[in-house]
Amino acid sequence: MPDTSGLETPGTVTGPPFPPPGRAPEAVRRAARRRARVVVRRAVRFAVSLAVLLAASFAMIHLIPGDPVRTALGPTAPVELVEARRAALGLDRPLPEQFATYVTNVLSGNLGTSFITSEPVGEVIAARLPNTLALALLATLLALPAGVPLGMWAAVRTQNGRNRGSELTFGSVTGTAVAVPEFLYAIGLVSAFAIGLGWFPPAGKAGPITYVLPVLALAAGPVAMIARIARVETLRELGKDYVRLARAKRLPARRLHLRHVLPNTLTATLTVCGLLLTSLIAGSVLVEFVFAWPGLGLKIVESITQKDYPVAQGVILVYGAIVLVVNLAVDLLLGALDPTSEIREQS
């Protein structure tokens, strides 16, 4: 028996082939540095986006044609009131100074005061944000475990072009489900289950049962979307060699699909979930409107309708920041989850 140990040079790792344990080999350190660089790059991108977002939300008020205060208070408001408001908002100062003040205020948590109720915008948002996030998170938590198995099942059934009928049905049903906007689901659910059958309260937030319909309305589209993506990802994995080898090992189908295929489809599915979460937060605006749900979405609609600009500005800023944070989190999570990301960064 020839001794062949130690003859081969590892392909993807350079440096001593089999480093003694306890001492980080050059390659490992380099990989760590590379990882750190990626994290730094993402963080910088996040900071820049945040700055742009701040500038945009500041600019929003100034882009309103004419005088925003006059527009908000209406043509009949007394001049003194308008002037007082303008002064309170600092609109009579030079622009750079206004921007500096705005940034300082936002960073210290001061988002201004509502034109209508005189409440601090920060407090309004703090009171309502959890309600919106609860809807979006619950919808994601519902859509993921519903959509992924559905997509996998469809993939296994339609693999290599078998069961063309199922493929067509799956495609049309999910395609249709994706195309229906969430507010129609919401209206449909309200008419059927709240007004028609009376099983659920039609609106408002009071206890767990009131969550059911809004969460369902919000999750319906994403379930179909996730199922579609999971199907494509699963089909791709099913064609790979490791599945052939696992088949050659005669593993039971369940183990093959759940243990071998599923983990490899999750990276892509997770990416989509990140995007989905941000779109759910936006989609919740319409769902909240239908269910009179006391969240940020309802607030922003109100504030735009009532020309309550400080509130609109604050809510949009917060929405934008949430999107940025979610995207950053997804990026970092993927970097940590994907065992091959290190290799990919190399090439």
Place this chain on the structure above:
Amino acid sequence: MPVRWSGPAVAGAVIVALMAALAVAGPIVWGDAAERIDAGAILQGASAEHPLGTDNLGRDLLARVLVAGRFSLALALAATLIGAVAGILLGTLPSVLPRRAARLATGTVNALVAFPGLLLAMFTAVVAGLGARGAVLGIGAAIAPGFARLTQTLAATVAGADYVSAARMLGVPRRRILSRHVLPNIAEPLILNLTQALGGALLGLAGMSFLGLGVQPPSFDWGRLLFDGFSRIYVTPEVALGPAAAVALAGIGFNLLGDALARAAARTTVRKAEEPPAPPAEPDEPDPGAVLDVRDLTVTFPGGSNPVRGLSLTVAPGEVVGLVGESGSGKSLTAAAIGGLVPYPGKVTYGRLHLGGRDVATLSDKELGTALAMVFQDPLAALNPALKVGGQLAEVAVVHEGASRAEARRRAVDRLGQVHLPEPERRAAQHPHELSGGMRQRAVIAMGLMGTPRLIIADEPTTALDVTVQRQILRLLREVVAETGAATLFISHDIAVVGQLCDRVVVMYAGRVVEELPADRLAEGAAHPYTRALIASLPGLDTDRTRPLAGIPGTQPAPDQVGPGCAFAPRCSLATERCTTERPELDAHGPRQRVACWEVS
């Protein structure tokens, strides 16, 4: 870019056509009814006269829904055009701006794409105020980033094309390259994607109007009708039904059609489906001692193509049989058929397929899973990237032998050591990408040793590895065969490797065996013109052997293009009249050798 008119696509096209017809005809036919105020029929529910009820002025809601189609579609069209124009401008900026500004533009687009469209629309609605104008601008702004991204992607593809490089080398200004070369070439996919954007705009606008941020009375679109109807949903739910159905139908129609069109747009670079390869064969007397005994194995694909036809093969215990041929000869499909791994539309038929003296059809998963070991070409692809190496080995024992996790793991580490993987403990706890190519292939071989392998099927196991590692893996295979007494079927395009490793060589061409001979007779005794050509095309030992047939003109016929005669005839220098009409059978040619050729026997 042909559009595939599947059922959903046709349904989408029909709905969109109906919508277009409604937009044209609706106001003409129902315009008066929609505006007719009836003080005696205010806020009614559904009735025979007003199937969807009436609004607060007693106007018929069905008529209003039908009339609102034009305004809804017109607004959506306007928003789409604004979004598309803005997006395409934004997307082409990087190709005309100086590098730094171009990067900034790209970065902006990437950042904007991540923002939900509704958020951008809200922003615009605040600035532009309530009303149709603000909503259209807002939805336009929401659509623009998507178009910008699409334009960038498409333009980047075109910019890499030869004619653009040529123009650039000739000193054509960038702006001119953009207008003359890039834009015309990406116009079609962009236009095809408009349908999808239009559907999105329609839904977005309906949403804005539904929130009360879009169209304001006395104008009305579907979203506004829904807004009005929704406030009465507790009393007369049916009044919300009409506009909701209209919005849903339009959304579905545009999406289904848009999906089909966008797919067509993405299909510009069509990937060719991989044709399954094809093999040959010949049977001989049954061998009672054989581990593997194959008779008349045929693999059929729909359309009557037979990439493997009537192949017979035996492998004795401890024997290493090499199966050689060019790609497309059917050698890999033969391996897959023996392993029961032929992909779906393929059908396997055989006169006999015995493993260890028993028909494979009667063997349980447990018996097959432990008696058959397979090794594939690319060990990185063959190992699951998400699972640890040790776990992938251990599961064989867990699944088939009910071993405990600890016992299975111990055995996995032991087997990794058996294939001379250094530090097997540590390696078992690593993921495949942390191992080198040679180590991965060792791990795959170790996986086969988890059971008690009777047959090892190695399909090009060294092709993806570099030369030094190749030799080590071959040595390891030899060693494993010697230790376990397993029979081995070694599949390779490389007749030199086969000659070194194997006891016996089986040469395949176009789905059949053309020659079978002991490996040590390869150099002097090869009789079939194809085998001889294979050997003759071998250059020196250390030149590149990946193209063994560089010396023979022509290519192997596809499985469905093999004539009645000898498949090799078109490339054979000895071919006669008879060769093209009559197929030579595999006949004995000296001791332990068989050849299928008219000119040899």
